[in-house]
Amino acid sequence: GQQLNQSPQSMFIQEGEDVSMNCTSSSIFNTWLWYKQDPGEGPVLLIALYKAGELTSNGRLTAQFGITRKDSFLNISASIPSDVGIYFCAGLSGGTSYGKLTFGQGTILTVHP
Amino acid sequence: DVKVTQSSRYLVKRTGEKVFLECVQDMDHENMFWYRQDPGLGLRLIYFSYDVKMKEKGDIPEGYSVSREKKERFSLILESASTNQTSMYLCASSSRRGRQPQHFGDGTRLSIL
Numbered sequence: 179g180q181q182l183n184q185s186p187q188s189m190f191i192q193e194g195e196d197v198s199m200n201c202t203s204s205s206i207f208n209t210w211l212w213y214k215q216d217p218g219e220g221p222v223l224l225i226a227l228y229k230a231g232e233l234t235s236n237g238r239l240t241a242q243f244g245i246t247r248k249d250s251f252l253n254i255s256a257s258i259p260s261d262v263g264i265y266f267c268a269g270l271s272g273g274t275s276y277g278k279l280t281f282g283q284g285t286i287l288t289v290h291p
Numbered sequence: 292d293v294k295v296t297q298s299s300r301y302l303v304k305r306t307g308e309k310v311f312l313e314c315v316q317d318m319d320h321e322n323m324f325w326y327r328q329d330p331g332l333g334l335r336l337i338y339f340s341y342d343v344k345m346k347e348k349g350d351i352p353e354g355y356s357v358s359r360e361k362k363e364r365f366s367l368i369l370e371s372a373s374t375n376q377t378s379m380y381l382c383a384s385s386s387r388r389g390r391q392p393q394h395f396g397d398g399t400r401l402s403i404l
Contacts, residue, residue: 220398
């Protein structure tokens with residue numbers, strides 16, 4: 179099945195640094211989602227975006243729904259050790275998709291204290 | 292809060308065994324999904340269901356079947372387990388109303404020996 183192009187694949191940063199990751203697609207989505215997965219756990223929803231151009235924050239996290247509806251980015255400011263994990267983007271189409279998501283391959287984030 | 296509960300966090304089975312993975316959600320969601328997650332391959336959809344007794348193949352259904360006899364429960368069945376089915380299995384659910392995100396369980400790490 180289709181996958182979104184998520185980059186970077188991995189990041190190694192120092193505590194306190196800002197982080198940016200993005201997802202692009204050849205298809206249009208009408209909803210973009212960002213999830214975080216802690217080691218050994220299931221993904222947890224961080225941010226949901228429903229409108230092109232929308233910019234949404236959740237604490238130190240900020241995400242944007244691209245104007246073309248084919249991309250989204252996630253920023254994390256002032257990273258801390260508990261930000262470690264895998265971050266996934268996901269796109270949701272409308273119509274009769276039964277809520278199926280298309281996922282990026284994930285960005286593995288490592289934060290050094 | 293949405294609660295998706297997977298019956299086992301860790302499971303070890305032998306080649307050729309019939310294996311059942313259970314998933315229960317408490318939010319009256321219509322849609323339920325089974326994924327497997329392997330390093331470097333991201334999340335891959337095995338099967339999904341949009342209503343009781345309804346099921347649809349995902350991207351990698353071979354070697355698996357599913358059962359949805361009650362709205363809150365979605366079972367994944369490995370008919371005859373093989374070592375290449377060793378993986379992390381994730382269940383998710385979502386509402387059919389609007390563009391709702393999927394909510395995930397904590398996963399079952401399955402080892403086939």
